[in-house]
Amino acid sequence: xxxxxxxxxxRWTNYHGTGTCEAATRFALRSGDAERGRDxxxxxxxxxxxxxxxAQAAGRxxxxxxxxWSPSNINIASHCWLLHTRRFNRCFRIxxxxxxxxxxxxxxxxxxxxxxxxxxxDKLEAQGRSLWTSGAGNGQTFxxxxxxxxxxxxxxxxxxxxxxxxxxxxxxxxxQWVEPTAGVMSDEFIAxxxxxxxxxxxxxxxxxxxxxxxxxxTALVVSSVPRFLVRPIQNLRRVDRRALNxxxxxxxxxxxxxxxLDRDPDFVQMIVNPYKPFKRPAMLRFLYREPWxxxxxxxxxxxxxxxxxxxxxxxxxxxxxxxxxxWLLQFAMKLGYAGGPDVQDPPVxxxxxxxxxxxRPLADLFNASVTIDRADLAYVFExxxxxxxRHGGSTVVTLRFMERAQGLLAPARFAHNAVIDFDGPRxxxxxxxxxxxxxxxxxxxxxFTRHWxxxxxxxxxRVEIDYGEDFRRWCAARDRLIxxxxxxxxxxxxxxxxxxxxx
Amino acid sequence: MMMWMGWGLCALLLFALYGQYLTxxxxxxxxxxxxxxxxxxxxxxxxxxxxxxxAARLPFVTPEADHGLCDLRVFxxxxxxxxxxxxxxxxxxxxxxxxxxxxxxxxxxx
Numbered sequence: 001x002x003x004x005x006x007x008x009x010x011r012w013t014n015y016h017g018t019g020t021c022e023a024a025t026r027f028a029l030r031s032g033d034a035e036r037g038r039d040x041x042x043x044x045x046x047x048x049x050x051x052x053x054x055a056q057a058a059g060r061x062x063x064x065x066x067x068x069w070s071p072s073n074i075n076i077a078s079h080c081w082l083l084h085t086r087r088f089n090r091c092f093r094i095x096x097x098x099x100x101x102x103x104x105x106x107x108x109x110x111x112x113x114x115x116x117x118x119x120x121x122d123k124l125e126a127q128g129r130s131l132w133t134s135g136a137g138n139g140q141t142f143x144x145x146x147x148x149x150x151x152x153x154x155x156x157x158x159x160x161x162x163x164x165x166x167x168x169x170x171x172x173x174x175x176q177w178v179e180p181t182a183g184v185m186s187d188e189f190i191a192x193x194x195x196x197x198x199x200x201x202x203x204x205x206x207x208x209x210x211x212x213x214x215x216x217x218t219a220l221v222v223s224s225v226p227r228f229l230v231r232p233i234q235n236l237r238r239v240d241r242r243a244l245n246x247x248x249x250x251x252x253x254x255x256x257x258x259x260x261l262d263r264d265p266d267f268v269q270m271i272v273n274p275y276k277p278f279k280r281p282a283m284l285r286f287l288y289r290e291p292w293x294x295x296x297x298x299x300x301x302x303x304x305x306x307x308x309x310x311x312x313x314x315x316x317x318x319x320x321x322x323x324x325x326x327w328l329l330q331f332a333m334k335l336g337y338a339g340g341p342d343v344q345d346p347p348v349x350x351x352x353x354x355x356x357x358x359x360r361p362l363a364d365l366f367n368a369s370v371t372i373d374r375a376d377l378a379y380v381f382e383x384x385x386x387x388x389x390r391h392g393g394s395t396v397v398t399l400r401f402m403e404r405a406q407g408l409l410a411p412a413r414f415a416h417n418a419v420i421d422f423d424g425p426r427x428x429x430x431x432x433x434x435x436x437x438x439x440x441x442x443x444x445x446x447x448f449t450r451h452w453x454x455x456x457x458x459x460x461x462r463v464e465i466d467y468g469e470d471f472r473r474w475c476a477a478r479d480r481l482i483x484x485x486x487x488x489x490x491x492x493x494x495x496x497x498x499x500x501x502x503x
Numbered sequence: 504m505m506m507w508m509g510w511g512l513c514a515l516l517l518f519a520l521y522g523q524y525l526t527x528x529x530x531x532x533x534x535x536x537x538x539x540x541x542x543x544x545x546x547x548x549x550x551x552x553x554x555x556x557x558a559a560r561l562p563f564v565t566p567e568a569d570h571g572l573c574d575l576r577v578f579x580x581x582x583x584x585x586x587x588x589x590x591x592x593x594x595x596x597x598x599x600x601x602x603x604x605x606x607x608x609x610x611x612x613x
Contacts, residue, residue: 086605093610
C-alpha cells in the first residue's frame with residue numbers, strides 16, 4: 001500500500017521552521033518494490049487518486065509536500081490532509097524503446113516526486129551524467145524545487161525546472177502525463193504508467209512550474225548532460241564599483257580575470273555586506289567547468305565550498321546590537337565562509353552535485369529575493385544595499401546570475417537575470433528592510449519578480465502584474481488540466497488563494 | 504574585607520550559574536554524511552533525582568525509522584534550563600530531536 005497515514009491529526013512544521021500547519025492529517029506516499037518504474041507510477045497514481053477522493057469526501061483540502069524546504073509559507077495549509085512524498089524517491093534508467101523516435105533516452109531519467117536534488121544528482125552521476133544547474137542547496141525534492149521555480153546559478157542556464165521533459169500529475173479526475181507537443185515518451189510507456197498522454201506546449205509550460213496548484217506531481221522525466229568537473233575559486237576581495245558594470249553587461253570573463261582566473265566562469269556569486277558593499281571585502285565564488293576526468297583528485301564537499309547559500313547565524317546579536325551590524329556581518333562573513341581555494345591554492349575539483357549541500361538551519365531563517373533584468377544591476381544594486389542597510393536589514397546580500405528560465409511562472413523571466421538574495425537570520429526589522437527595497441524598486445520603475453519559495457510577501461494583484469499574459473496562460477492551462485472547479489478547490493490553501501493561484 | 508570577598512564569591516557563583524544556563528541550551532548535533540532526512544521528530548526526556556532516573560513523554564519509537572536515522576540533536580530550551588536551575592538540578596528536562604533516513608534506493612529501470 002503506497003499511502004500510509006502518519007500518526008494522528010496534529011501540527012507540522014516546515015524544514016526551516018518558518019511555517020506551521022495546524023490540525024493537519026499527515027500521510028506518506030511510499031515507493032514500492034515494482035520491477036519497473038512505470039508499474040510503480042501506475043500504482044502510485046491509482047492510490048493518490050483514491051486518496052484525493054477520500055480527502056474530498058472528508059471535506060479537506062490537500063497539500064503535497066516534498067522536503068518542506070520552502071521558507072515561504074507556500075506549502076503551509078492548516079486543517080488539511082498533507083501528503084509527504086519524501087519516501088517516494090526511486091529513480092529509473094530510461095531505455096531507447098521507452099521514448100519517441102529521435103529522443104535521446106540516455107540523457108533522460110525517470111524520477112519519483114520525493115527524490116531529493118541530491119539523490120537525482122547521485123543517480124545521474126552513477127550513469128556518467130549530471131544536472132546542468134540547480135539552486136544553492138540540494139535538500140529539496142526535485143519536484144518541489146521545480147514547482148517553486150528555484151533559480152539556478154550557472155550564468156548560461158536557467159532554472160532547475162528547465163531539466164524537466166515530462167511530468168505525471170494526478171488529480172481526482174485521473175493521472176495525466178504532460179509533455180511538450182513534440183512528445184518525449186512512447187505511447188506504450190505512458191499508458192503503462194496509468195496516465196493519459198497530454199502533449200501540449202502551453203500545458204507543459206504551466207506544469208513545469210505548478211506552484212503546488214495543478215494537482216499532485218508524482219513523477220518527472222529529467223534531462224541531463226554528460227557529467228563534468230567544476231573547479232571552485234573563492235575569496236574575499238574588495239570589489240570596485242566599476243566591476244558592477246561588467247557584471248551588468250554580462251562581461252563575466254572580465255570580472256573573473258580581475259578577481260580570480262582569466263577564464264570564462266560558469267558560475268559567479270558575490271556576497272556583499274550591505275553596509276558599505278564596496279568598501280568592505282565581498283565574498284566571491286567562481287566555478288569553472290572542465291571535462292570529466294576519472295583520474296582527477298577529488299575534493300570533499302567542504303573543500304569544494306559546498307553550501308554556498310548565505311549565512312544563517314548571529315541572528316540575536318544582529319538584532320540586539322544594531323549599531324554593530326556592519327561589523328558583525330563582516331565578521332560572520334569572514335568566519336562563515338569556507339576558506340579558499342583561492343587562485344594561488346592547488347586546484348580542487350568535484351562534480352556539480354558534490355558542490356551542493358543539505359544545510360541544516362541554525363537560526364530562524366529570513367529568506368527573500370528579487371530577480372531583476374541584469375541590465376538594471378549597475379543602476380540599482382547600490383541603492384538596494386543602501387535602503388536595506390538604512391532600514392536595519394541584518395543579512396548579507398547575495399548576487400547571482402542566470403538566463404531566462406522555462407515555465408510560465410518562472411521568476412527568472414528576463415533574457416538575462418540578476419538574482420539578489422537576502423538570506424540570513426530572521427527578524428522583523430530585516431523583513432521591514434526588505435519591504436523598503438521592494439518599495440524603492442517600484443518607485444524607480446524597475447521591473448522585478450520574487451521567488452515563490454521565499455518570504456517575499458506576494459499577493460494576487462502583484463502576481464498578475466508581474467507575470468501578465470503568462471499568468472493568464474497559466475490559469476487557462478490550470479483550468480484545462482483540472483476542469484472541475486471543485487477539484488481545483490481541493491488544492492487550495494489560504495496562501496495559494498492569496499496568490500490567486502487556486503481561486 | 505570579608506564582606507567584599509563574600510560579594511565577590513556570590514558574583515562568581517551567579518556568573519557560573521548564568522554560564523550553566525547558557526551552555527545548557529547548546530545544540531549537540533550528530534549527523535551522518537550525505538543525509539536524506541524525513542521530518543524532524545522530538546521528545547523531551549526528563550532526568551530526575553540528579554540523573555538517577557529518566558522519563559520521556561513519548562515512547563522511544565519513531566514511525567518511519569526503518570532506514571535508520573540521519574541525525575540527532577540534544578539540547579535544552581530556555582524554559583527547560585530554568586526548570587533545571589529552579590529545582591537545583593533535581594529535574595533536568597532535555598529535548599532530543601532526530602530525523603529518520605528516507606532510504607537510498609538502487610537505480611531501477613523505467
